[in-house]
Amino acid sequence: MLFGLLLVLLAVGAPALLSATSVAAVLVQASPIAIVAFGLSVVVIGGGDDVVIGGIDLSIPAGAALSTAIISDQLTNRGASFPEAFGLGLLAALAVGAVNAVLVTVVGLTPILTTLATYASVVGIVRVLTTNRRINVEDPTVLWIRDTNIFGVPVPVLIMLVTFAIFGWVVHRTRYGMKLRTVGGNLDAAVSVGLKPRIFVASTFVWASLAAGIAGVLLVARGSGMSPGIDERLLVDMVLATFVGAAFSSKNIVTVSGAMLGAILVSFMATGLILNRVDNSWVDGWKGVLILLVVTAAALQTRRSRQ
Amino acid sequence: MTDVLLQMSGITKAFPGVLALDDASLTIRAGEIHGLVGENGAGKSTIIKSLAGVYQHDHGAIHFAGDEIPQITAAVADELGIRFVHQELHLVPHFTVAESVFMGQELSDVSGLNNRKMREQAALTLSESLGAEINPRALIRDLTPAERKLVQIARALVREGTRLIVFDEPTAPLASAEVERVLQAIRRLKKKGIAVLYVSHYLGEINQLCDAVTVFRNGSDVGLIENDVAQSGRELIRLMVGRDLDQLFPTRDSVLEEVFLDVKQLSDGDKFQDVSFSIHAGEIVGLAGVLGSGCEEIVDAIVGLRRAKSGSLTVRGQKARIASPAAALRKGIVLIPRDRRNDGLFLELSVRENINIATLESVATAGLVSREASEKRARLMVEQLDIRPAETERQGRYLSGGNQQKVVLARSLAADAKILVLDEPTVGVDIGAKTEIYRQVSDLAVEGRAVLISSNDPAEILGLCDRVYVVIRGTVVSEHRSEDLTRDSLIEKMTQSTEKAGSLV
Numbered sequence: 001m002l003f004g005l006l007l008v009l010l011a012v013g014a015p016a017l018l019s020a021t022s023v024a025a026v027l028v029q030a031s032p033i034a035i036v037a038f039g040l041s042v043v044v045i046g047g048g049d050d051v052v053i054g055g056i057d058l059s060i061p062a063g064a065a066l067s068t069a070i071i072s073d074q075l076t077n078r079g080a081s082f083p084e085a086f087g088l089g090l091l092a093a094l095a096v097g098a099v100n101a102v103l104v105t106v107v108g109l110t111p112i113l114t115t116l117a118t119y120a121s122v123v124g125i126v127r128v129l130t131t132n133r134r135i136n137v138e139d140p141t142v143l144w145i146r147d148t149n150i151f152g153v154p155v156p157v158l159i160m161l162v163t164f165a166i167f168g169w170v171v172h173r174t175r176y177g178m179k180l181r182t183v184g185g186n187l188d189a190a191v192s193v194g195l196k197p198r199i200f201v202a203s204t205f206v207w208a209s210l211a212a213g214i215a216g217v218l219l220v221a222r223g224s225g226m227s228p229g230i231d232e233r234l235l236v237d238m239v240l241a242t243f244v245g246a247a248f249s250s251k252n253i254v255t256v257s258g259a260m261l262g263a264i265l266v267s268f269m270a271t272g273l274i275l276n277r278v279d280n281s282w283v284d285g286w287k288g289v290l291i292l293l294v295v296t297a298a299a300l301q302t303r304r305s306r307q
Numbered sequence: 308m309t310d311v312l313l314q315m316s317g318i319t320k321a322f323p324g325v326l327a328l329d330d331a332s333l334t335i336r337a338g339e340i341h342g343l344v345g346e347n348g349a350g351k352s353t354i355i356k357s358l359a360g361v362y363q364h365d366h367g368a369i370h371f372a373g374d375e376i377p378q379i380t381a382a383v384a385d386e387l388g389i390r391f392v393h394q395e396l397h398l399v400p401h402f403t404v405a406e407s408v409f410m411g412q413e414l415s416d417v418s419g420l421n422n423r424k425m426r427e428q429a430a431l432t433l434s435e436s437l438g439a440e441i442n443p444r445a446l447i448r449d450l451t452p453a454e455r456k457l458v459q460i461a462r463a464l465v466r467e468g469t470r471l472i473v474f475d476e477p478t479a480p481l482a483s484a485e486v487e488r489v490l491q492a493i494r495r496l497k498k499k500g501i502a503v504l505y506v507s508h509y510l511g512e513i514n515q516l517c518d519a520v521t522v523f524r525n526g527s528d529v530g531l532i533e534n535d536v537a538q539s540g541r542e543l544i545r546l547m548v549g550r551d552l553d554q555l556f557p558t559r560d561s562v563l564e565e566v567f568l569d570v571k572q573l574s575d576g577d578k579f580q581d582v583s584f585s586i587h588a589g590e591i592v593g594l595a596g597v598l599g600s601g602c603e604e605i606v607d608a609i610v611g612l613r614r615a616k617s618g619s620l621t622v623r624g625q626k627a628r629i630a631s632p633a634a635a636l637r638k639g640i641v642l643i644p645r646d647r648r649n650d651g652l653f654l655e656l657s658v659r660e661n662i663n664i665a666t667l668e669s670v671a672t673a674g675l676v677s678r679e680a681s682e683k684r685a686r687l688m689v690e691q692l693d694i695r696p697a698e699t700e701r702q703g704r705y706l707s708g709g710n711q712q713k714v715v716l717a718r719s720l721a722a723d724a725k726i727l728v729l730d731e732p733t734v735g736v737d738i739g740a741k742t743e744i745y746r747q748v749s750d751l752a753v754e755g756r757a758v759l760i761s762s763n764d765p766a767e768i769l770g771l772c773d774r775v776y777v778v779i780r781g782t783v784v785s786e787h788r789s790e791d792l793t794r795d796s797l798i799e800k801m802t803q804s805t806e807k808a809g810s811l812v
Contacts, residue, residue: 173419182410185399192397193411194381251401251446 010272017272024154026267031160032218034263036060036234037241038167039211041259044242045171046180046204047111048187055184055201057208058115059100060215061234062122063093065226067216069126072135072226075142082141090213096122097209101202123231130226137225145221156218160260163214167207168256180204236284241266311370312337312502313358313389313471318367320353327353328364329526335471340493340503342513342536345523345547346737348707351506354523355473359391360384372470388470390463392477396455400448404441405429408461432461436499437492453485457492464496472496473504478512479734485598490516508737510540511766522546548739564588565623567757568640568726570609573618578604579781582618586726586757591748593772593789594761595801601781602761603645606730609759610642611635622726636665641724643715645731652711654704658694659685661703661714665722688717693743709733709740716747727751729760733767745771765797777801 011017039060047055067089074085096118103114145155171177183190183200190197219230244265245258266287273283313335320328328350335341345351357364360380369376371387384391398407405422408429414421426443433439439457447455456477463472474493478486490512493503507513513520514537522530522543530546532539567588574580579601586592596602607613609620611629620627622638629635632642653661663670663681670680685699692713694706703711712732719727729748733741748771752758762768768775769789777785777800785800792800 169419175413175415175420178406178409178413178420179411181402182399185402186397188395189397189399189410192393192395194385195411253401 007268007272010268010276014272014275014277017268017275022271022275024149024157026271027157027160027264028154028222029271030263030267031156032064032215032222033234033237033241033266034160034260035163035211035215035218036064036238037245037259037263038163038256039208039215040238040242041245041254041256042167042171042180042207042211043111043204044184044254046184046200048184054111055204056111056115057100057205058112058235058239059096059118059122060208060212061231061238062119062126063096063209063212064215064219064234065126065231066096066122066129067093067213068219068223068230069129069135069226071216071220072137073129075137075139075220076135076225082139085139086217089216090210093209093213093216094206095209096212097205097207100205100209104205105198105202119231119235126231127228130228132228134228135226137220142221142224145217146224156221159214159218163211164256164260167211170207171256237263237266240287309336309338310372311335312372313504314368314370315354315358316368316370318354318357318364318369320357320362320364326526328357330367331523331527333521333528334531335502335504336519337470338497338500338502339518340497340505340516342517342520343504343506343523344508344510344513344520344543346739349523349547350526351523352475353526355391355475355504355506358384358389358473388468390466390469390472392456392460392463392472392474394476394479396459398447398455398459400446402447403443404433404445404447404450404458405443407447407458408432408443408465410462412462412466428465429461432465433457436464436495437461438495439488439492451485453481453488456481456489460489460492469501471502471504473506475506476508477505478507478509481598486512510543510738513543514538514540524548544738564755566621567623568609568759569621571619571621573605573608573615573620575604575608575613576616579608579778582778582781582783584776584783584786586759588725588755588757589752590774591752591758591760591772593768593775594759594778595763595765595768595775595797596761596778597763597801600763600778600801602763602778603730604781605778606642606728606759606761609635610640610728612642636722636724639723639725641665641719641722641727643712643719643727643729643732645734652703652715654702656703657700658689658703658706658714659699662688662699662717662721665718669721684721685717688720691720692717692747707737707740709736709744712736712744713740713747716744720751725756727756727758729758729762731762731764732760733764763801765794765801769794769797 016022040057043055043057045055070092071085071089074080074088075082080088100115100118103109104111148155150158171180179195180200182193183195183197187197220226223230241262242254242259243262245260245262246252246254248261249255249258269287270283273286274280278286311334313333315331315333318328318331331350331354333343333354343351353362356362358369358379360383363378369379376383376387399410402410405426409425414425414428429443433441437457437460439454441450441454441457447458450458463469478489481489493505493516496503505513505517517536519531519533520536520539520543521528522532524547532542565588566585568586570585571583573582582605584592594602594605604613608615609629611631611634620629622640627638629638629640635642653664656664659681662685667676670677670684682699688694689697689699694710694713694717703714706714732748733744736744748758760768760772769792772789775787775789775792775797776783777787779801
């Protein structure tokens with residue numbers, strides 16, 4: 001597969017890519033991307049993949065940034081304990097999810113426009129909240145998350161795996177999940193079997209905001225606090241991870257496990273490029289090109305196998 | 308006399324502007340296969356929706372197994388054991404067969420979805436109740452249309468307590484060979500004691516399958532045939548249309564003049580090879596083949612939708628390369644496509660816009676379309692083809708199937724095409740509109756056009772065409788004059804079998 005070939009190329013250029021430390025770093029970097037991608041996957045799975053009216057949530061990175069900002073602010077400036085800070089951050093993210101849910105299912109706005117608007121609004125709120133300045137965090141729990149390995153696996157990666165287990169199980173192994181997939185798979189079919197799509201679609205935004213809240217914790221740990229602009233990079237990576245991930249599924253649809261693989265791929269690409277001493281400014285460009293190639297190859301492969 | 312299972316009496320339902328049901332009644336006995344026929348707009352779909360709880364009837368009563376049902380809703384119907392197999396498949400392409408059968412009614416236990424049990428039960432229902440061996444892990448998008456239909460039916464059956472299944476046009480998208488599978492499946496249901504309400508335009512199937520038939524016209528039931536349903540074809544038509552249709556197919560003296568289209572050894576290297584046939588002016592020629600035989604692809608190649616790798620096309624004496632439908636149009640060849648909703652009609656545009664869209668230059672000056680000219684032409688066509696409702700500004704989507712097909716036909720008339728290619732022209736069209744379309748096509752030929760019809764409906768081919776080419780797996784295997792063939796002999800040739808297949812009319 002093309003993915004394998006690219007990795008080989010990158011590894012040949014920089015053998016250090018395959019070292020244990022590199023792999024660990026790649027996975028740690030992939031973790032927040034994967035978690036927000038889980039959130040986006042649920043929204044896409046439940047909302048259908050029509051480009052214009054289908055399910056999508058662009059506000060997840062903003063929600064994550066909000067969660068990060070609040071956690072950082074609470075820990076450093078307000079002397080809160082970690083559970084308190086996390087609770088508040090999570091609540092804030094969930095509030096964004098609730099707003100999305102209402103706007104899409106009650107007011108009836110299209111998800112792409114709605115979440116774009118909430119994205120912008122929340123980013124603005126975050127800027128105000130942090131006065132666009134960095135907040136340093138030295139809370140012991142946060143540092144523990146950042147630095148600890150359990151059985152050789154970094155904690156952020158463990159958090160990613162646990163989140164994956166939860167989201168994956170809910171979407172693919174529960175009755176609710178199957179109904180959700182029905183709603184997103186064929187709206188008319190869902191209605192004809194008696195499902196009420198609105199409730200399911202609304203719930204997807206709540207799941208997405210839950211992912212945003214959890215990602216916030218990882219972002220705080222990774223950055224040792226809150227830095228302005230963390231949402232921007234995350235948006236592109238999240239969308240890439242989710243949809244590149246679809247190319248990995250046998251049915252060529254967005255899945256939770258696909259999102260995780262996609263996030264790892266995106267992270268590998270970036271790290272591989274940097275280790276190959278590609279200039280930072282070019283990394284994004286190359287990332288895009290490489291991913292375009294992978295996805296095209298996968299599409300061609302699927303088309304050939306269908307004929 | 309078996310017991311009455313479903314009794315709908317005196318149902319009336321009005322919508323703003325139209326009385327859809329007017330004192331309509333329907334009676335189904337336990338364990339019988341009951342047919343429901345009628346033209347589009349006769350009220351069949353409304354009465355079924357009333358039974359399904361989609362609509363609440365204004366007047367009338369519904370009794371099921373002797374009990375009156377005051378308020379019928381989807382949940383109530385479900386509880387009573389009434390299941391519906393709608394015309395639209397409503398399936399998710401990337402779901403497996405098992406997931407589709409259990410859509411909305413998933414099996415689960417403490418640890419989550421019980422996929423294994425769902426696969427087992429799906430396979431069991433399909434093979435035992437429907438006689439179909441379909442892999443429960445297969446994806447819907449990889450199944451044939453008939454298999455998908457069977458999956459949809461299995462969904463209705465897999466729950467306990469099914470007493471009545473309502474089928475709405477179940478065989479419309481299927482080819483003759485596949486139709487038989489579905490009909491067999493329905494006969495098995497009867498053996499299990501499940502009653503069936505079978506709504507269909509295919510009177511041949513109704514004749515074959517049903518124990519009794521109710522005919523609807525203008526919102527009410529106008530006749531019930533209980534005896535000798537198999538021979539009741541003409542009676543059914545008479546009741547449906549309200550008059551005697553002496554001939555479904557018009558008679559015509561075909562005038563054979565110059566050869567308008569000469570196809571020699573056409574191949575696309577894939578779906579058809581070495582295809583040769585010719586059509587004279589004033590002649591209607593048929594390509595008869597079952598679904599997948601290559602007829603569709605041959606037709607596509609002639610109108611420029613498909614690349615031919617070798618062979619030649621001569622249009623009115625001149626060799627032609629047809630690289631696109633626009634090129635075909637310039638040569639005077641027009642296609643009336645099979646899937647009018649997706650390929651033929653512009654649903655959002657008005658009737659007038661649809662009719663004129665291929666020939667805007669002729670109603671425009673300096674690039675601006677003359678509203679007057681386009682309206683005039685549209686009105687002419689609406690009158691000529693008896694398009695109903697006779698409103699040129701009505702959006703395409705609001706017309707019935709038959710009238711939509713007439714609009715597509717009108718477009719090609721407006722384009723003044725000399726060679727008409729019709730691909731399955733009357734799929735899903737009710738009998739009244741069918742007759743009109745056949746009359747139109749016949750008139751078009753009489754006026755000197757050459758017509759090519761690709762169809763898997765043997766009666767249609769024989770009724771309309773002067774000559775028939777039988778196509779099997781991409782090859783023209785024989786050529787006949789229609790008068791030398793019967794429906795059964797044509798079917799035999801199309802399917803290379805001695806079985807009798809189902810559809811008529």
